């Protein structure tokens with residue numbers, strides 16, 4: 165397997181800089197002094213065409229970074245692009261196609277208004293289902309209704325995910341929102357798709373995240389504290405929502421998790437970064453991954469078990485809800501958080517002595533998932 | 543409500559496919575079906591550009607499959 169030896173991040177949020185400038189901000193701290201070492205660049209980006217009328221973003225970025233002749237590729241797997249980029253970088257190294265890969269996730273979304281962004285994201289739906297007019301947030305709302313109904317979950321428990329995520333985000337200087345919110349504030353924020361409200365969804369953000377990945381053998385020549393990929397699993401679920409047995413089942417999450425855990429030979433982890441595009445998804449995903457018992461994640465959240473000092477801290481970075489969700493950057497930023505946590509460099513949001521961590525990068529409404537397990541040892 | 547049915551095995555779909563996932567048949571016919579019970583529904587307050595500003599989305603049972611339907 166491979167290791168992460170350096171990481172970079174920009175502040176997420178509404179940014180005045182261009183797509184290229186944001187990408188450079190995340191990449192430069194990694195690249196300085198290593199210009200001749202990077203031999204492949206994997207760019208995670210989904211919507212440069214839609215949001216900034218830009219194509220060929222990978223070679224534009226390498227040229228902007230004066231890595232003009234370094235081969236590169238853009239990986240697009242919608243909101244799951246980051247995890248897929250990591251998977252590709254891992255494969256490039258393991259196949260001896262490349263030795264030192266810069267993984268760079270970037271998205272600039274604030275060029276468009278909310279309803280236009282909603283339309284762009286909806287374009288990932290199958291044609292006839294898209295024609296009916298669901299937004300991705302409305303699909304999460306359907307899942308929220310089913311979740312509350314099936315498991316007798318309290319409405320507050322979903323909002324509590326947002327309270328917890330914002331509390332973590334307030335401790336993350338790179339987060340889009342760095343302010344705590346109360347349960348009352350979450351439950352009185354504007355409705356987006358009932359029952360879910362604005363503070364229960366990820367905001368529209370610009371931002372970038374970067375990693376330098378190398379083989380395990382080389383890792384210690386870059387840093388005394390490399391973080392190792394122990395397992396990576398990928399799986400898909402039908403993109404056709406009407407073909408799915410049950411909207412509450414995110415099979416891609418479950419199966420990707422099983423594969424990653426099996427490869428990593430672990431059955432539990434010390435923290436997890438999940439894909440909480442909406443609060444309810446954090447609950448469903450935690451259950452699908454076996455981090456919390458089926459139908460009980462809402463209760464565990466109310467009991468504080470997913471807080472920084474809980475037995476399974478979830479979304480220590482603030483998650484997508486608080487940190488923000490620049491589509492192509494999100495999955496890479498999850499790896500950055502795992503890198504910081506495992507190196508004990510996460511500042512005020514550091515969990516106690518973690519040795520393993522997990523991230524879930526999910527595309528669409530669970531259309532595909534990549535789960536990665538990280539450790540302080542190979 | 544128009545559905546697509548696999549000619550070989552009869553499996554029904556809301557969304558068109560080139561191949562039947564059950565029997566790998568490649569021929570489909572269109573048929574009309576009655577909407578059944580709504581499985582779950584939500585009211586949208588933020589809708590995608592190009593659609594009305596407010597409506598409901600329902601996941602509805604239709605014979606052997608489901609449909610996504612907009613209700614204004």
Ligand SMILES: [Zn+2]
Pocket residue numbers: 548549550551552553562563564565566567
């Ligand atoms: Zn068939």
